[in-house]
Amino acid sequence: xLVPVILxxxxxxxxxxxxxxxxxxxxxxxxxxxxxxxxxxxxxxSIGTTLPEVxxxxxxxxxxxxxxxxxxxxxxxxxxxSLIAAITISVxxxxxxxxxxxxxxxxxxxxxxxxxxxxxxGGTFQRWMGLMYLAVFVLYMVVSTVQMKKHPELAEEKEExxxxxxxxxxxxMELLLLVIGAAAIALGARFLVDNGTKIASALGVPDSVxxxxxxxxxxxxxxxxxxxTSLVKGHGSLSLGNIIGANLFNIILVSGMAISLSPFSLPAxxxxxxxxxxxxxxxxxxxxxxxAIMCLPALKKGALKRWQGILLLCIYAxxxxxxxxx
Numbered sequence: 001x002l003v004p005v006i007l008x009x010x011x012x013x014x015x016x017x018x019x020x021x022x023x024x025x026x027x028x029x030x031x032x033x034x035x036x037x038x039x040x041x042x043x044x045x046s047i048g049t050t051l052p053e054v055x056x057x058x059x060x061x062x063x064x065x066x067x068x069x070x071x072x073x074x075x076x077x078x079x080x081x082s083l084i085a086a087i088t089i090s091v092x093x094x095x096x097x098x099x100x101x102x103x104x105x106x107x108x109x110x111x112x113x114x115x116x117x118x119x120x121x122g123g124t125f126q127r128w129m130g131l132m133y134l135a136v137f138v139l140y141m142v143v144s145t146v147q148m149k150k151h152p153e154l155a156e157e158k159e160e161x162x163x164x165x166x167x168x169x170x171x172x173m174e175l176l177l178l179v180i181g182a183a184a185i186a187l188g189a190r191f192l193v194d195n196g197t198k199i200a201s202a203l204g205v206p207d208s209v210x211x212x213x214x215x216x217x218x219x220x221x222x223x224x225x226x227x228x229t230s231l232v233k234g235h236g237s238l239s240l241g242n243i244i245g246a247n248l249f250n251i252i253l254v255s256g257m258a259i260s261l262s263p264f265s266l267p268a269x270x271x272x273x274x275x276x277x278x279x280x281x282x283x284x285x286x287x288x289x290x291x292a293i294m295c296l297p298a299l300k301k302g303a304l305k306r307w308q309g310i311l312l313l314c315i316y317a318x319x320x321x322x323x324x325x326x
Contacts, residue, residue: 001199004198004199004202005195005199007191007194008192008195008196011187011188011190011191011192011195011218012188012192013188014184014185014187014188015052015055015056015185015188015189015192015218015219017184018051018052018182018183018184018186018187018188019051019181019185021177021178021181021184022051022177022178022181022185023181024181025175025176025177025178028169028174028177029171029174029178032171032174047249047253050246050249050250052188052189052218053072053076053220053250053254054257055185055186055189056068056072056189056192056215056219057070057255057257057258058189058257058261059190059192059193060072060193060211061258061259061261061262062261063193064262065193065197065207066208066264066265066266066267067200067206067208067267067269068193068196068208068211068215069211069258069264070255070264070266070267070279071207071208071210071211071212071216071267072211072212072216072254073250073251073255074212074216074279074283074284075212075215075216075283076216076219076250076254077112077247077250077251077287077290078216078283078286078287079216079217080220080247080250081243081247081290081291081294081312082312082313082315082316082319083217083220083313083316084220084224084243085240085294085309085312086308086310086312088309089294089304089309089312090310093305093306093308093309094303094304095302096240096298096302096303096304097302098299098300098302101240101244101295102299103140103144103147104140104245105244105291105295107136107252108247108248108251108291108295109288111136111251112251112287113288115284116288119266119279119280119284120284123265123268123277123280124265124266125255125259125263125265126263127260127263129263130255130256130259130260130261130263131256133251133253133259134260136252136256137249137252137253192215192218192219193215196214199214205323205324206269207267207269208267208269208270208279209270209323212283212323213320240294240304244295247291266279266280267279270323282319282322286315286319289315290312290316293311293312293315
């Protein structure tokens with residue numbers, strides 16, 4: 001049991017550091033070829049923080065482990081919102097710009113509701129559905145880039161996020177960071193999936209529970225680091241915007257890639273009294289609920305309140321406790 005736990009933690013480290021190297025290398029190369037800062041922020045940096053989830057869910061899907069593949073994507077959304085965003089809101093509530101939230105929020109609820117409807121009406125995710133989500137991902141990237149070109153004030157915070165402030169690196173070093181980062185992410189995902197499955201078996205809990213909790217928390221660390229950094233710098237709105245974007249990517253990119261590679265059915269490992277699939281009545285409704293609690297008041301009033309953060313933290317604690325209940 002000790003070795004799987006150690007390798008599981010090593011997998012976390014490789015995912016986080018690999019993502020960091022991958023983003024640094026990609027941004028450096030993009031700037032070298034004079035790509036617009038706006039495009040870099042809207043694509044490479046945003047995708048970079050979601051790469052751990054993409055690799056873990058894809059690896060799990062290819063291994064036929066639908067529990068971790070599904071649990072990682074949905075669990076990351078719940079973790080991002082009711083833990084990471086909740087901490088940000090609890091510590092530093094305040095005004096937000098509804099315009100910067102409107103597009104990703106609309107895309108998220110459209111994708112999340114369609115994902116939930118598929119689960120509720122049959123629970124089988126076919127390859128064409130995964131390809132559809134990937135197409136939506138491409139559409140979102142195009143629309144968001146066009147929107148930021150029309151409204152440059154929404155892009156200023158994105159550009160801050162891409163700045164590293166360090167000394168220029170050579171082209172060879174940027175390529176090396178890109179390659180090593182991608183390799184570290186792939187290896188970390190393998191460690192996480194393989195050893196997460198072993199830990200789940202040893203603890204006697206379903207793979208989906210490990211995916212919804214431990215794996216989801218680990219792959220959400222890039223968002224957590226971004227949120228805390230933004231909070232310290234006084235950019236709470238930026239961290240929340242990143243979290244909404246990451247949540248959207250968890251459905252249209254993470255789940256889209258996993259389903260396209262290896263279609264799967266909704267895990268039915270954990271059930272309630274009467275044999276009802278827990279995912280249908282707990283996981284998916286909680287995902288929609290926590291996003292509604294965070295986003296709807298922000299869109300309507302342009303502000304977030306401390307009570308929202310505290311309520312979200314309470315929901316996360318209850319959700320996590322439930323997952324490990326027999």
